[in-house]
Every structure is written in C-alpha cells, then in structure tokens.
Amino acid sequence: MGKSVVVIGGGIIGLCSAYYLKKEGCDVTIIDQSNMDGGASHVNAGYITPSHFVSLAAPGMITKGIKWMFNASSPLYVKPRLDLDFFKWALAFKKSATQSKVEKSISVIKDINLYSRDLYEDLRTSTDFEFHYERKGLLMCYKTDEVGEEEWHIGKRGIQEGLGVKNLTKQEVEAMQPDAAMDIKGAVYYDCDAHMTPNNFMVDMIGYLNSKGVKFAKNEQVKDIELSNNKITKVITENSIFTADEVVLAAGSWSPILSQKLGIKIPLQAGKGYRIDVERSTGITIPSILCEAKVAITPMDGFTRFAGTMEIAGINHDINPKRVNAISNAVQRYYSDITITSEEKEAAQCGLRPCSPDGLPYIGKSSKCDNLTIGTGHAMMGWSLGPATGKLISEIILNKEVSLNLEPFSPDRCF
C-alpha cells in the first residue's frame, strides 16, 4: 500500500489531487465541511483558460477597484473593512500590480494552463469516465473601440506567446454563431480555450473516486490540526480524528483559517461570483466574455450559464440581487433577443474564488510543515488548473520529478 493521504477540501483541487494520488496507489480520504454539491467548483463558468494569461493583479485594477467600490452593480466590488489580513492582502495586491511583475507571470500562467488543458484532454480520452468537454475557443466581445483596442493589445501579446488569436468583426462573430445576434463592435477570439459543465464533472469525479475506494468524510468540518516536530499528527473534526502520512490543504477560500493553525500565513481573500443558468435555447454555441460588463457565458450540457462579478467582501454566500440583476442586464445589452426571467434570477447561486494577491496559485510545501502540501489561491482559474494542480501535488507527495517549475507557486513566497 502507498502513502496514506488526507485531503482537506472536496472542490476541484481536492478531487483532482485525490485522483492522481489514487492512481499512484495512495490510500486517500477527502474531508469536506459541506455535502460537496455547491460552491465555486460547481457554479463556475467552466472555462479552460490559456487565454487568461494576464494576472488579475494588473496595472489599472486598483484604480478600477476604487472607482467601482461605490457602485453596487459594478463587476468588481471591494468592501472596505477593518481587517488586518484584508489590508495586508490589498497591499500585496498593489505591490504585485506592476507591469514588470505581470510580464514575468505571463508565461508561468500560460504554461500551467496549457498543461492543465492537456491533462483534461487525457482524462477525457481515458476510460475512467465520460464528460462534456469542447474545444471551441473563447470570444472576448466588446462594444467600444477603446475596449476593443485594449483586448487586441492583450491578444497580440498572446500571439507572441504562441497562442492562436484573431481580431474578428461583428459579422465574423455572427458567422461563427448565427443563432445568437449580438450587439457588439467585434471580438478577440482565442482558439486555445475549451469549456465544460463543472457540476456534472464534479459528480462524475466523486463517483469515480468512490468506486476506486477513496473515502469521503462529508459534512465534517476540520476544526483543528495538531503539529509535532514539524509534522501534522492529527486532523480533527467535530466527530473524528484523522491520521495520515501526508495532508493536502485544498480548502479554497477557507485555507488561511486552517493554515493559521500551523503558523503558516497564506494571503488570500474570497472573491464571490454568481451564476444564472438558463435551460432553454439561447442560440449561444461559443463561450464568450462580455468585456465591458465582465460577464462570462458558457453553452453547457443542456443549458447556458451566465456568470460574473468579483465581490471581495469576506466569506459568506449571501446573494445580492443587485449583482444578479447586473449580470442579467448586461446579457440583455449584448444579446437583445435573450431576456433572463425572474425565476432564473431567483435560482442564482454563488461561489467563492480563493484569490491570492499576485494572481498565482499556491502549490507546494511550506517550510513550516514537512507533511503538508498546499493547493489553493487559484482565483479565476481554479477550474482550469484543477488537473495540473492535482498532478503536481501527487508528484510532490510521492517525491517524483515535478512537471513544472514550482518556484512561482511557492506558498512561502514574499509579497
């Protein structure tokens, strides 16, 4: 029998870690405080995003954030609050949002995205399970020349990175997607992106892991972690005590609460996003981002998902109807033929993106604990980077040669 591993968190990162660890013969237990049927890994837009190679911490974001702070329906909302961790995170974000740091991270983000997309394609062709996966690219749709120029500037940077990017006219977009009339000027098209139906994949993956003997402790919240001689000796929930050779911390936005118990600081803030599902024909066949409104649209398996907003306001799952309306109004502005109904808006759900201040995830070990491997902080790319993170985590735990340079993702990095 291989190593025993406890994975804290059953989102996409925890499940993919369990998948690759199980493949290597480990005895795996996943602990999750929920029933594992909601949250970020279920409600996301399902994009696999090599196109998102520019970090969220980009120059100009601070100014936009301050401008949007006072507008309840803006795509980005940062709630001002007296919280030391939030201040430190905001300061680290500001320090990261420089042109030179963004440039440095472009190829790092692109490479891990491409690697992860390839791993999804391997999973799709494996006999382990079947799931919805399409590679139709992504349209970055714009209404104004100013935003079109900004997007094409990024697109040209993508071409330098070897990605397939084109600047399309409105007519060219209509030819690609004839049944969804759009009120736009044009779109920058990335042919490298793919999309999936996350909630279905999560169910399939849980079923597969179950069938292979991975143990699940659902509705069990990890309350404490005990450390002795730099090693975790106990993972404690309300009802049980778990022991294992190795522990993976993949608790999404909650990760810092747990790492703190080990004296490990992970700068992270929850970034809430919403989704509205529409289960009728919309004519939308290609994933799109409505650039000015920052709304993501995905044709999923049997329905269309409209997702958006980034609300940095602590850990809660409160639904703010103003933000749901903002998504729905944006859809109407870009697709005059699509009206989202009040029932569809009432069924909106939200999830928390675990946002690091520099836009890079934390993947690896902390020097403060020998048998803990951290996988969190993926922000807007957690769905995309699930397989790459899971694979890297299994390589770290099994002392194998790692597939990518882990230095940029170090949980010990300074901001």
Ligand SMILES: Cc1cc2nc3c(=O)[nH]c(=O)nc-3n(C[C@H](O)[C@H](O)[C@H](O)COP(=O)(O)OP(=O)(O)OC[C@H]3O[C@@H](n4cnc5c(N)ncnc54)[C@H](O)[C@@H]3O)c2cc1C
């Ligand atoms: C609206 C929206 C759209 C998005 N669109 C995309 C997209 O198109 N592409 C993309 O790549 N990414 C997207 N994302 C981001 C992506 O969904 C997240 O980055 C990703 O789901 C994070 O996965 P995770 O496993 O780290 O965290 P989570 O999915 O949050 O999972 C963490 C788990 O840990 C559990 N947990 C926490 N604390 C404890 C504890 N103490 N004890 C036990 N269990 C605990 C939680 O219950 C949870 O199930 C989107 C997110 C949102 C909200």
